[in-house]
Amino acid sequence: MAHRWKNDLTHADVTPEQTYLNRRQVIAGLAGAGLAAAAGPLSAETLEPNSWEEITTYNNFYEFGTGKEDPARYAHLMKTEPWSVKIDGLVDKPGEYSFQDIMSEMTIEERLYRFRCVEAWSMIVPWNGFELADLLAMAGVQDGAKYVAFETLYRPSEMPGTAYRTIDWPYREGLRLDEAMHPLTIMATGIYGKPMPNQNGAPLRLVVPWKYGFKSIKSIVRITLTEEEPPTSWNQLAPREYGFYSNVNPTVDHPRWSQASERRIGGGLFSKRQPTLMFNGYEDKVASLYEGMDLAKNY
């Protein structure tokens, strides 16, 4: 990869929650002493990743129910060992890749990303993970591949929410190949330096920080390189409400609500609604992917 930026928020190798909290106190102390500038170009947002508690108890994972608290309550039923990811389609080395083998090949980094759900709430999450591009390189992407399709585990005996046909299981998502190869796109394997909790999509889930959260598919068991745009769950369910692209865009409203602002989970300093940023704040890094496209049509 030619350039490996992290993102515009702060990062560290693996920062446990307590270290974040301590750092925040240090910065607050500096600010009190009129020395905030010494801490570097950090905005207030930089200092406020959501807590472990918030990130792991307010979730969307319909395989365990549609309530925000259902995943934390039921996702322990999902067995995540052993785990393997089938990589197939237009790749040189198709096959079942065990989670351990993947982890032994990948470099785990921390990415502190904004996370914006299409429902207009948001969090800031300190993910751990690796670039999806590195995993795709391991499998060898063939000429002719234009899209990447993803599938979540579908195991009804361990997933009480799948008794309801809210979604045509398994949950499916997809990206254009250049979106998948973008250095901001990661496969997350942890939060706050701990292994990914089941409710957040253990053992590995996609994170595409400039797109609405539903693109960030959880507990992935299959990745397929395709020539055609793959079908995706929310688009199949309500095509007029959820497009294939689903880039965060404050100027394109959901048919039933505004996307101009969002509610940051966790309250405190950020309890009032705040403006939603174009591409969720990653515009300078990703806008070029969509040059010449009508983003209102390609929603």
Ligand code: MTE
């Ligand atoms: N992946 C699967 N398999 N099933 C889901 O219901 N929900 C999506 C996405 N990935 C979902 C999923 C939605 S709508 C959001 S907002 C995020 O997961 C929520 O991620 P979080 O619970 O880690 O915040």
